[in-house]
Amino acid sequence: MSDWDAWIGRELVQEDVLDPALARRWCGTFDLSPPVDGIMPQGIHLCLCTPEAPQSALGEDGHPRRDDSATSFFPPIPLPRRMWAASNIAFLAPIRVGTEIKRVSRIASIAEKEGSTGKLGFVDVEHVTSADGAEAVRETQTLVYRDSVSPDAPMSPPGLGQGTFDITAWDAHTIVTPDPRLLFRFSALTFNTHRIHYDLPYARDVERYRGLVVHGPLMASLLLQLAARELGENKLKSFSFRAVSPAIADEVLHLAMRRGDDGVELGTFASDGRQCVKANATF
Template sequence: MPETRDDWSAWISREERRSDRLTPALAARWLATFDLPTSTEGALPQGIHFCLCTPDAPTAALGADGHPARDETPDSFFPPVPLPRRMWAASDVHFLAPIAIGASIERTSRIASITPKSGKSGEMVFVEVAHETRADGTLAVRETQTLVYREAAATDAPLQPPPRGEHRFGAGEWQSHRALEPGEPLLFRFSALTFNSHRIHYDLPYARGIERYRGLVVHGPLMASLLLQLAGPLSRFSFRAVSPAIAGEPLHLVVREDGGALTLGAFAEDGRQIVSAEGSR
């Protein structure tokens, strides 16, 4: 693989523009996915931007994992990093204006940085993407998203995350707590809303046999959306993936606030941290 970020220098500052509309039908599907009250007008809760201006690569242009394939052509927005495993590692989001049902959406995305790293888990490449989402011409969301590309796991590697331990999560130190078990229908609907065909979210034999997860993996932005709903409107929200969440297993979402600064998180039943997050009003 290339050893320095200069090998992908042509991709730095590469831009992609997409347009969309928050139609009443999309709003209804999003609200139904999260079991939220139906609405035909007004602004939707924060997190709807994850489902706007989604990728639309043809099916024939998808890679073996379900993500759009990357190559050397000018049409490839993402650099052709030769590492096969892709994860949404983190996001830093600034909410600047609400997004109302019926709004016309324009999103500009720019490759901000490409950083190779080596660690105990092998070679990795971190790609930062800066997004600006406008609703009816008003800047509504500014987000920096961090993706990580990794080496493939060995075919006999232990399944991740490890089996659940004997400890149990305690919510005593948190002010708000919601427990749920995200199941296959929720993962399917969120994949459909985001046009995300990464097979770890719906193809159990692939998730286990190829990417070596213990089960279907819950989407990072799905958990981020649930945390935003628990916390209420924020001006800034950042989250980082710590460990995979597995479909059908208990998930604990928690929030603690001190003077307008919020600490948020998602935890497994045995206390393993899944998502680390913070925010401000």
């Protein structure tokens, strides 16, 4: 029996409204025009039913503190560094501006493993997002918890190398440079207070990142928009992504997509070809 078995099956229910102001802020963040028909692009669910912990309940890293109380949704795994490792998303129906949103989240599994950098804790969370009472998105999100790093640990990721990204292997390609303004706005949209995305001294000196870290869901959102430009809005049936390596603010990021027999493959890459996010989709 695991120390965390009591958390498996624990649920959290949140409610929200996709109001016009949020829709405009989301579109403005990505330089998109608000939809004339009110149907939002895929990925908007990432900005709905966001964390609601009071300021006094935040930990040093900015995430809500975890404890062994009955009200703590996440288990208090004694590993301080948290990352969004992966998501598997099923798109069931579009979400329209003005819709009443309900999200039911459930702890599906908890596992502890030993990795090359030490102990790791994995938590799978199942989210069911409904719009006006009908299921719109199902998502299984994997979070990973890691041990702290020493103040003299090597910076992550390593500095950019001499390689280049080969665009000829992909059907569609675009370049973005996520800067601190974009990271700040996405943190605000998702009410994400994780300090690695906006607090450079913390990101560098405590978690030993080479700079501000680009959110995994932000890169996923950019890939969803690339797919929409190539395939049409709200055409994806499923989308899965996982973090491979950190992307750093103010550095060029390549977004790429190619078709395969079973769907499409997508990814984000640093300028030297290092992959940051790996993704697949069906439509």
